[in-house]
Amino acid sequence: MRAxxxxxxxxxxxxVTAAALSIGLVSVDVHAQMLEEVVVTARKRAESLxxxxxxxxxxxxxxxxxxxxxxxxxxxxxxxxxxxxxSESAGVNFMTIRGVSQVRNGESPVAVVVxxxxxxxxxxxxxxxxxxxxxxVMKGPQGALYGRNAIGGAINITTVAPSDSLExxxxxxxxxxxxxxxxxxxxxxxxxxxxxxxxGSHVEHDGYIKNTFLNKDVDFYEDTALRGRLVWDASESFxxxxxxxxxxxxxxxxxxxxxxxxxxxxxVGDANDTSRPYTANRLGTNERDIDSASMKLDWDLNWxxxxxxxxxxxxxxxxxxxxxxxxxxxxxxxxxxxxxFSQAFVDLFGSPPFGEPGSFVPVQVVxxxxxxETVSQEFRITSPDDQDFRxxxxxxxxxxxxxxxxxxEVDVGQPYDKRLINDxxxxxxxxxxxNTAYAVFGQFEYDVTEKLELAFAVRYDKDEREQVDTSPISxxxxxxxxxxxSETQPKFTATYALSDDSxxxxxxxxxxxxxxxxxxxxxxxxELAGIAGISDEYTKEVSTNAEIGYKSSFMEGKLRVDAAVFxxxxxxxxxxxxxxxxxxxxxxxxDEVELYGFELGSKYFITEDLSINAAxxxxxSEITDYTVDPSAVGNWxxxxxxxxxxxxxxxxxxxxxxxxxxxxxDWNRSGKQYWDTSNSTPRSAVDLVNLRVGISSLSxxxxxxxxxxxxxDEEYNAEFVSGGIAQLATPRTYGIDLSYEF
Numbered sequence: 079m080r081a082x083x084x085x086x087x088x089x090x091x092x093x094v095t096a097a098a099l100s101i102g103l104v105s106v107d108v109h110a111q112m113l114e115e116v117v118v119t120a121r122k123r124a125e126s127l128x129x130x131x132x133x134x135x136x137x138x139x140x141x142x143x144x145x146x147x148x149x150x151x152x153x154x155x156x157x158x159x160x161x162x163x164x165s166e167s168a169g170v171n172f173m174t175i176r177g178v179s180q181v182r183n184g185e186s187p188v189a190v191v192v193x194x195x196x197x198x199x200x201x202x203x204x205x206x207x208x209x210x211x212x213x214x215v216m217k218g219p220q221g222a223l224y225g226r227n228a229i230g231g232a233i234n235i236t237t238v239a240p241s242d243s244l245e246x247x248x249x250x251x252x253x254x255x256x257x258x259x260x261x262x263x264x265x266x267x268x269x270x271x272x273x274x275x276x277x278g279s280h281v282e283h284d285g286y287i288k289n290t291f292l293n294k295d296v297d298f299y300e301d302t303a304l305r306g307r308l309v310w311d312a313s314e315s316f317x318x319x320x321x322x323x324x325x326x327x328x329x330x331x332x333x334x335x336x337x338x339x340x341x342x343x344x345x346v347g348d349a350n351d352t353s354r355p356y357t358a359n360r361l362g363t364n365e366r367d368i369d370s371a372s373m374k375l376d377w378d379l380n381w382x383x384x385x386x387x388x389x390x391x392x393x394x395x396x397x398x399x400x401x402x403x404x405x406x407x408x409x410x411x412x413x414x415x416x417x418x419f420s421q422a423f424v425d426l427f428g429s430p431p432f433g434e435p436g437s438f439v440p441v442q443v444v445x446x447x448x449x450x451e452t453v454s455q456e457f458r459i460t461s462p463d464d465q466d467f468r469x470x471x472x473x474x475x476x477x478x479x480x481x482x483x484x485x486x487e488v489d490v491g492q493p494y495d496k497r498l499i500n501d502x503x504x505x506x507x508x509x510x511x512x513n514t515a516y517a518v519f520g521q522f523e524y525d526v527t528e529k530l531e532l533a534f535a536v537r538y539d540k541d542e543r544e545q546v547d548t549s550p551i552s553x554x555x556x557x558x559x560x561x562x563x564s565e566t567q568p569k570f571t572a573t574y575a576l577s578d579d580s581x582x583x584x585x586x587x588x589x590x591x592x593x594x595x596x597x598x599x600x601x602x603x604x605e606l607a608g609i610a611g612i613s614d615e616y617t618k619e620v621s622t623n624a625e626i627g628y629k630s631s632f633m634e635g636k637l638r639v640d641a642a643v644f645x646x647x648x649x650x651x652x653x654x655x656x657x658x659x660x661x662x663x664x665x666x667x668x669d670e671v672e673l674y675g676f677e678l679g680s681k682y683f684i685t686e687d688l689s690i691n692a693a694x695x696x697x698x699s700e701i702t703d704y705t706v707d708p709s710a711v712g713n714w715x716x717x718x719x720x721x722x723x724x725x726x727x728x729x730x731x732x733x734x735x736x737x738x739x740x741x742x743x744d745w746n747r748s749g750k751q752y753w754d755t756s757n758s759t760p761r762s763a764v765d766l767v768n769l770r771v772g773i774s775s776l777s778x779x780x781x782x783x784x785x786x787x788x789x790x791d792e793e794y795n796a797e798f799v800s801g802g803i804a805q806l807a808t809p810r811t812y813g814i815d816l817s818y819e820f
Contacts (some may be wrong), residue, residue: 080256120216121235121521122223123463123469128629131533131583131644132220132571133677139238144728144742146770146785148207148281155658155746155766157215158722159695161242165797165805166334167397167446168301168366169201172717172797177673178230178589178621179717181654183482185591186269187230190218191319192309193237195372195389198226198452200478202368202393205325206301209247209263209375211238217677218644219589220621222535222569223521225474229589231619237321240273240309241265246820253463253785253813257283261453271311276302285330286809291405299329316376321369331364332399332444338802347762347802349753352793362399363494368392379654384780385472387456394449398494401442401486402803424764436776438605442504447483447496452476461591466525474517481548482599483508484663498667499550507597508549514542535570541592542739554598565590580630585609589621591652594792612655612706616665620649632747636683646673651756656799668755669703671715679724686802687730695722701755709756721749721763733773740772740783754800764794764807786812 116127116132127134137147147153154162154173157745164171172180178187186200197203207213222230230495246264251257263277280302285295303325307582312811332350335354337577338347372389458472483498485506498508522777549555569587576582593616601614628721679693699715714720726744733739749763767790772783788810798805 097564098367098603101527110793118214120214120220120232121523121798122311122458123460123468128579128581128631129531129573130625131531131571131581131585133217133625133627135215135217138598139211141695142207142213142739143781144730144770145744146768146783147210147492150207151697152207153213153215155768156744158679158693158724159217159675159697160215161717161719161722161748161751163796163807164204167331167395167729168204168329169393169395169448171200171204172720173215174228174717176646176675177229177671177699177715177718178646178648179652179715181652181665182663184594184616184652184654185227187227187318187591188230189224189228190235191224191232191318192235193372194374194385194508195321195387196454196456196474198389198391198454199393199450199480201366201395201448201450202391204372205368206281206303207235207696208261208279208303209238209275209305209472210235212236217642218585218625219569219587219621219646221539221567221569221589222520222537222587223470223519225517225519225537226515226541226565226567226590226592229619232412236382237305238263238275238277239319241277242267242273247817249815249817251813251815254811255281255283255286257281257811257813259813259815265357272308274306274308276304276306278302278750284809287333287356289358290360291357291359292361293359293623296330296333296361297558298361299327301325301327301329319374320377321370321372321374323368325366325368327364327366329364330361331397332404333362334402334404334799334803334805336403336405336802337804345801346758347798347804349759349795349798349804350805351793352806356805358400360400362397364395364397366393366395369570382462383460385456385458385460386455387458388457389452389454390451391452393451396445396447396496398443398445400489401444443489443494443502444481445485445487445494445496447498448481450480452478455456468523469521471520472518474515474519476513476515478511478513478515480510480511480513480598482511483549503551506549506551507599508547508552508571509595509597510546510548511595512544516540516542529575530575531571533569535569535571537567538564539567539590543592543594545595545598547598549598552598557594557598558651559615561593561595563592563594565618565620571765576630579615579632580628583627583629585623585625585627587623587625591619592617593650594665600664612664612666616652616667618648619652619667622647625739625801638678638682639678639680641676642679643676644674647671648673651715656801656803666706668701669705670701670716672700673703673715673718674698687732690727690728691725693724696720704755707755713755714752716752716754719749719751723747736775738774738776740770740771744768753798756800758800759798761795761798765790765793781815781817781819783817784812784816785815786810 117124118127120130120132121136151162154160159176161174190197215233217231220232224232244266249261251259259281261279265275267273282300287297289296305323309318337351337354339345370391375386377384454476455472461469486504487502517539521535523533526556542562544560547554567588567590571585573583594615601612623646625644630639648671651671652665653668674696677695681691683689699718701710701713704710729741731739748765750760752760768787769789770785774781791810794807795804797805
């Protein structure tokens with residue numbers, strides 16, 4: 079193993095150029111790329127992709143541009159055994175990685191790290207990606223190094239660092255839906271030891287999905303982001319990296335329809351039904367603000383490197399819309415007065431759920447108002463790379479203050495009001511959460527021989543959570559709850575170099591996702607609505623995992639092949655449920671779920687300017703124990719697509735002189751999946767095709783690209799919630815981007 083470690087010190091800006099399962103070419107020197115060693119930082123030190131015992135999909139700066147990666151969904155779509163959907167608002171998204179799923183109002187299934195700083199709240203993840211140097215997606219529990227929420231994996235995102243010379247880039251673009259886009263980056267040295275880089279992005283569009291009653295698009299969107307990064311190389315042994323960021327997002331929200339015929343007592347619906355139009359009498363609205371700052375300090379102590387990472391984030395989000403059932407027209411009001419839903423509402427609140435017959439006004443408006451402030455500190459000591467015995471040890475602390483209000487109001491046509499309580503409020507959940515997390519961790523690697531490495535990592539996490547009911551109209555106002563969730567996460571790894579160009583690894587590990595609180599009273603409300611076994615609290619989720627992986631490079635780098643098989647047992651998996659009758663969102667636990675599957679991917683450079691790639695991922699899931707609903711035992715776990723396929727090609731020929739062309743096609747298939755534990759209705763496989771055609775000047779720095787996403791205009795539901803609640807996916811979008819780099 080040690081024989082190739084000298085290469086691991088290559089600069090990441092040069093070295094991370096491809097991965098076996100990723101797609102795309104570097105447009106400057108393709109032949110050099112085929113021979114170049116790929117370097118990743120999955121274990122928090124630079125290592126060869128062929129040697130690191132982690133299943134990683136990596137995207138270089140060139141690949142990010144060629145593939146048109148502008149949001150997390152773009153690179154996750156290119157990653158096997160991963161699915162992703164944005165829903166409800168800018169801060170709500172659903173990632174499933176090897177069967178471990180995201181849940182509303184809960185912790186992420188992956189740790190997301192930006193420039194070495196751990197993202198502290200899942201509501202920050204779904205942002206515009208601009209001026210990005212590399213992205214690494216690691217699969218399998220990574221909690222031993224990355225912490226309590228890396229139960230499914232981890233994602234490393236690195237922005238372009240300031241340079242020691244003046245350079246910059248400008249991008250403008252447009253597309254259907256009246257899309258407008260602009261981005262810039264400017265880097266300059268301030269002195270021999272200080273350099274700064276400032277970058278920004280603005281994207282807006284009017285939307286692509288229409289509300290037929292209002293004749294307006296529901297999915298309008300506007301996002302402005304700015305980022306500044308300053309690097310100070312104070313001496314050969316000390317450097318500092320300061321990062322500031324600001325994001326402002328506005329758009330539509332809660333764009334759901336109910337495609338179940340619940341007026342007649344059907345509360346299941348059809349996950350494939352996309353025919354139901356949006357007919358609410360008002361558009362949803364969403365505002366999200368994120369401000370963040372971080373400081374990373376590195377001291378070279380000769381015998382080790384001491385790293386300090388301090389971060390602060392202030393995030394707030396408000397969204398509101400017509401509440402469940404998200405529509406009301408004259409022919410529905412009279413037909414549901416005696417429906418099961420209406421009777422359930424009367425039982426809960428003593429009055430029927432709808433206004434006068436013939437009214438176009440939905441009976442309710444639902445609002446969500448969340449603010450999250452976090453401060454974190456990590457200290458880490460890392461040994462040098464060029465030793466037989468290498469180690470990392472450290473400690474981590476995180477403080478989170480999270481406030482959330484979820485009121486429901488009578489809809490009398492009033493403007494959306496950010497206040498928790500007003501004269502029209504029917505009921506309101508609200509709470510203040512103070513969470514403090516502590517962790518200590520260590521990783522130890524030893525080269526037993528030049529071919530065999532053994533490694534052991536372990537982390538202990540403790541999460542202290544306190545919640546206070548802050549709804550002044552709640553019967554439990556002022557109620558305080560405290561809980562602690564802790565776990566030790568070990569990881570054992572063996573890596574064997576079969577040759578200079580191939581390796582085999584085996585991993586046994588444990589993962590942990592912290593438990594928490596539902597809002598006060600949802601358990602009682604669920605029981606009144608006929609759902610038993612729901613609590614105002616949910617416990618921690620713990621996984622045990624085993625994996626065997628293979629990595630290889632053949633034909634002097636022209637052919638790359640990766641493979642992995644895995645088994646995961648989840649104890650108390652987190653599961654989201656929505657009670658439409660009272661607009662309540664809650665989490666509970668599925669006692670035990672088994673996940674097992676494999677991934678196989680390859681990439682082949684047919685010529686220096688033509689490559690093809692293909693990857694297949696399979697995840698089988700089974701609920702093996704579920705106290706709330708024993709009849710679900712034997713069913714698929716929710717949100718898990720059994721099969722994913724990624725395939726495509728890229729052609730980058732020299733056309734004339736320094737002009738280079740681009741023809742790129744990516745195809746992704748997400749297989750059948752269920753959305754609930756009862757497997758009531760599956761969504762069939764979804765096929766998405768993206769196409770990019772462009773021309774660029776290798777010497778003058780300009781580039782023109784025509785692009786289309788969802789080229790075949792596939793119609794499907796991006797999300798489906800038990801009870802027939804569906805959100806349509808974005809239809810075909812297309813446009814043109816122009817960029818200039820100097």
